[in-house]
Amino acid sequence: MMEWLNTIIQGVLLGGLYAMFAAGLALIFGVMRLVNIAHGDLIVLAAFVALVVVEALSVNPLTSLLVVVPLMAGLGYALQRLLLNRTLGDDLLPPLLVTFGLSVIIQNALLELFTADSRKLNAGQIEIASLHIGGGLAVGVLPLIQFALAVMVIAGLQWLFYRTALGRAFRATSDDQPVAQLMGLNNAHIFALAMALSLAVVAVAGVLLAVRANFDPSIGPARLIFGFEAVIIGGLGSMWGTLAGGVIIGVAQAVGAKLDPGWNLLAGHIAFLIVLALRPEGLFPKVQG
Amino acid sequence: MPDRLLEVRALDAHYGDFQALFDVSMTVAAGSVVAVIGANGAGKSTLLRCIAGAMPSRRDAIVFGGNPIGDQPAHRVVAAGIALVPEGRRLFPSLSVEENLLIGGQLRRPGPWTLARIYDLFPILAERRRQAAPSLSGGQQQMVAIGRALMSNPKLLLCDEISLGLAPIVVRDIYARLPAIVADGTALVIVEQDIVQALKVADHVYCLQEGRIALAGEAQTMTRERISAAYFGA
Numbered sequence: 001m002m003e004w005l006n007t008i009i010q011g012v013l014l015g016g017l018y019a020m021f022a023a024g025l026a027l028i029f030g031v032m033r034l035v036n037i038a039h040g041d042l043i044v045l046a047a048f049v050a051l052v053v054v055e056a057l058s059v060n061p062l063t064s065l066l067v068v069v070p071l072m073a074g075l076g077y078a079l080q081r082l083l084l085n086r087t088l089g090d091d092l093l094p095p096l097l098v099t100f101g102l103s104v105i106i107q108n109a110l111l112e113l114f115t116a117d118s119r120k121l122n123a124g125q126i127e128i129a130s131l132h133i134g135g136g137l138a139v140g141v142l143p144l145i146q147f148a149l150a151v152m153v154i155a156g157l158q159w160l161f162y163r164t165a166l167g168r169a170f171r172a173t174s175d176d177q178p179v180a181q182l183m184g185l186n187n188a189h190i191f192a193l194a195m196a197l198s199l200a201v202v203a204v205a206g207v208l209l210a211v212r213a214n215f216d217p218s219i220g221p222a223r224l225i226f227g228f229e230a231v232i233i234g235g236l237g238s239m240w241g242t243l244a245g246g247v248i249i250g251v252a253q254a255v256g257a258k259l260d261p262g263w264n265l266l267a268g269h270i271a272f273l274i275v276l277a278l279r280p281e282g283l284f285p286k287v288q289g
Numbered sequence: 290m291p292d293r294l295l296e297v298r299a300l301d302a303h304y305g306d307f308q309a310l311f312d313v314s315m316t317v318a319a320g321s322v323v324a325v326i327g328a329n330g331a332g333k334s335t336l337l338r339c340i341a342g343a344m345p346s347r348r349d350a351i352v353f354g355g356n357p358i359g360d361q362p363a364h365r366v367v368a369a370g371i372a373l374v375p376e377g378r379r380l381f382p383s384l385s386v387e388e389n390l391l392i393g394g395q396l397r398r399p400g401p402w403t404l405a406r407i408y409d410l411f412p413i414l415a416e417r418r419r420q421a422a423p424s425l426s427g428g429q430q431q432m433v434a435i436g437r438a439l440m441s442n443p444k445l446l447l448c449d450e451i452s453l454g455l456a457p458i459v460v461r462d463i464y465a466r467l468p469a470i471v472a473d474g475t476a477l478v479i480v481e482q483d484i485v486q487a488l489k490v491a492d493h494v495y496c497l498q499e500g501r502i503a504l505a506g507e508a509q510t511m512t513r514e515r516i517s518a519a520y521f522g523a
Contacts, residue, residue, distance in 0.1 A: 165395065168384065172392045175381040182341060182375065184367035184396040184441060 006137050007258045008251055013143040015250025016150030017212065019243040020205035021227035022234065023157055024198040026242050029231070031170050031194040032088060034095045038102040040224030042199060045106055046072050046206025047215050051119055061121040061211050062145075069203040076199030080192040088191070103220065110217035118214040121207070146208045151243070153201055158239040160197075170194060222265075229272040235282020244283055248275070294319040294476050295340070295371075295445055296352040300359075302335050302344060302500075309335040311500045317445065317493075322467070322477045324491035324508065326484050328520055331497040333480040334376055337447045340478070341373040342366035354444070368396055372443035376450045376480075378434040380422035387418040389433050393440030400442025401473045407436040410466055428459035435463070435470075445476045452483045464490060484516060498522055 021043060028034050036042075046068060053064040083102075087094040129141040161167035173180040173190045181187060209215060209223070226249060233248050234241030249268045256267020275283065295317040302310035310332045317323050325333050338344045340351055342363035351359040358366055372393070380389050390407055408415035411432040417425060422433060431451055438446055452460040460483065467490055471477060481487035488494065488508050496504035496519040504511075504519035 165391070168388050168392055169395065171383050171388075172381045175383050176379055178343060178363075179375060179379045179381070180392075181363040182343060182367060182373050183392050183437070184364045185392075186362075186364045 002135055002137060004255075004258070005135075007254045009137070009139055010143070011251035011254030012247050013139065013147045013250070014254060015230075015247030016147035016243070017205065017208055017246070018226045018230045018249050019246025020150050020153055020201055020208070021223050022230035022242045022246055023154060023239060024201040024205070025224075025227045026231045026234075026236060026239070027157065027201070028194050028198045030236060031174050032191045033092070034084065034088065034191075035092070035099070036198075037096060037099040037224065038106060038220075039099075039202070039227060040222065041103045041106040041110075041220030042072075042202050043206045043209060043223050044215060044217060044220040045110065046199075046203045047121075047210035048110055048114055048119075048217075049203075050121060050207045050210055051114075054121055061123050061207055065204060065207055068207055069200050072203035072206075073196040073200040076202075077192045077196040079199075080195035081188060084195065085188050085191055107217050107220060114217065116216055116218070118216045119210070120214050121210040123211045127211070142211065146212065149204060149208065150246075153204055154239045154243045157197075157201070161239070166193065226268070229268065232282055233272060233275045235279075235285040238284050241282060241284030292319045293317075294354060295478075297336070297340065298350055298352065300336070300339060300346055300350040302332070302339050302346060304335075309500050310339070313497070313500070313502055315495050315502070315505070317476050317478060319444070320471060320474050320476055321492045322471060322479065322490050323493045323495065324487035325478060325480045325495050325497060326482070326487055326516070326520070327497035327503075329482075330499075332500040333497055334449055335500075336497070337373060337449050337478065337480055340366075341371055341447055343373070367441050367443075368398070370398065370442075370444035371447065372438035372441045372445075373447045374431075374434045374438045374449060374451060376453065378427075378430045380430055380433055380437070382421065382423045384422060385419055386414055386422055386425065386433055389422050389437050390414075390440050393437035394442075396441055398442040402439045402442050404440070407439060410439075410469060411436060426459075427455050428463065431455060431459075431463055435466075439470065439475075443475060445478065446470065448477065448479045448481075450480055450482065452481060452486060460486060496520060 025036060025039050028036055049071060050061060050064045050068045053067045054061055084095060087098045123142060127142050130138040131141060132138050161170060169185050169190055173185060173187060177187055230242055230245035230249055234245030248271055252271035253264050253268040256263035293316050297313060297315045300310055300313045301308065313336060325336060327333050339346045342361050346359040348360040349357045353369055353371060358369060390404060413429055414432055414436060417429065422430065451463060464486055479487055488511060491508040494506060494508050494511055495502055496516060498519060504515060
């Protein structure tokens with residue numbers, strides 16, 4: 001019994017990471033209907049950027065966020081302004097194709113620069129620290145910090161979307177782009193800000209991923225899938241739905257792995273398919289006015 | 290005409306191969322009300338969309354306050370002082386009434402219009418400020434659309450078919466507030482199918498027919514016969 005409880009707790013904590021993969025995806029899809037196929041590779045790129053920063057400045061990976069987050073946000077703004085804005089229009093295909101190409105380019109560039117070796121960021125003593133929560137159960141301090149960071153990021157995005165002028169501009173642009181222009185909002189700039197925000201979240205996710213597990217240039221697409229699944233399970237209604245989606249995938253994977261180590265990923269996909277079959281609009285769908 | 294706020298000079302507009310406007314010229318004086326009338330598909334909305342920058346046109350085809358703005362995108366045109374109340378209201382459905390108004394004021398152009406003054410003009414909106422925009426009645430939604438445009442403190446307000454789909458009593462109610470807007474020095478261009486309503490408030494009238502100006506003049510000089518000739522090309 002305690003073993004299962006432990007499995008579920010680990011799954012929930014892992015879900016925080018998936019929720020962050022998903023939040024960045026949901027954000028840009030919500031604002032500009034852009035499906036970013038390169039999202040997973042951008043997470044891995046952030047992990048490698050963190051690797052370089054950690055080695056160059058010899059800082060703790062969590063401290064490296066102070067550099068990696070603004071760097072990735074700046075990259076996001078430029079990427080959107082210079083490239084992705086040109087692909088947006090009535091047709092959904094061009095942004096799909098361009099971000100797919102971007103995904104291939106990022107993977108191969110990372111392979112060229114860093115080889116296919118597995119890397120990992122070392123966060124030091126904190127990695128093996130744990131909290132005893134009674135009944136013989138213990139949770140790692142690092143997974144707890146990661147989950148707390150994920151909740152803070154989601155709460156921050158929720159606040160930004162519904163309580164600030166920028167969030168209002170995001171929602172207005174999402175509702176009706178031509179009229180948003182008539183209100184003086186420059187869509188090109190708003191979209192670029194949304195992508196900057198998305199990649200800031202990606203940066204946090206990438207660093208957490210790099211501390212948690214091994215990474216190499218090829219693991220991006222699988223992160224994209226986890227992110228997609230979390231978004232769809234949660235529904236596009238709220239950022240908290242995304243967190244729920246991430247947690248469901250995390251728990252399903254942990255439970256699957258517990259039953260049979262080979263079922264780890266399969267269990268996550270099955271949970272996704274079950275939700276899709278029963279509630280195709282997701283658990284927290286957007287309320288239509 | 291004193292103090293030309295807006296000049297449209299030989300404006301042509303196209304949708305693909307289809308030409309919607311031919312050589313349209315008009316002038317709007319500061320603080321005046323101009324009505325643009327005409328049948329369905331005459332090009333009235335296209336004219337407003339060109340002025341507002343929602344459709345690109347020749348740089349010198351639209352001159353605002355002495356500056357050519359024909360090639361400017363919509364968000365720059367708003368910043369210059371032209372706001373459009375779009376046909377069909379087009380409120381942001383996922384925003385509350387107040388958020389819709391605040392979006393209009395996002396540019397912080399200085400001027401007389403604030404949230405409080407919009408609520409003075411349309412008191413019902415103050416009561417409904419927290420509601421989602423689509424939950425309002427058509428007339429109230431139109432008030433939000435007008436308020437939202439005013440929040441940018443425009444020197445020129447373009448109103449596209451603000452009576453469309455509204456009950457006559459509601460239309461009268463909304464038109465009764467227009468003088469309060471003009472009193473603050475904002476010029477108005479009203480596109481309207483309801484000719485009687487339009488002639489009542491306008492100083493100047495332009496009648497469009499199949500993309501061309503068929504009739505132009507002072508509102509008082511307009512007779513039913515002249516308008517119907519311009520309307521139907523009799």
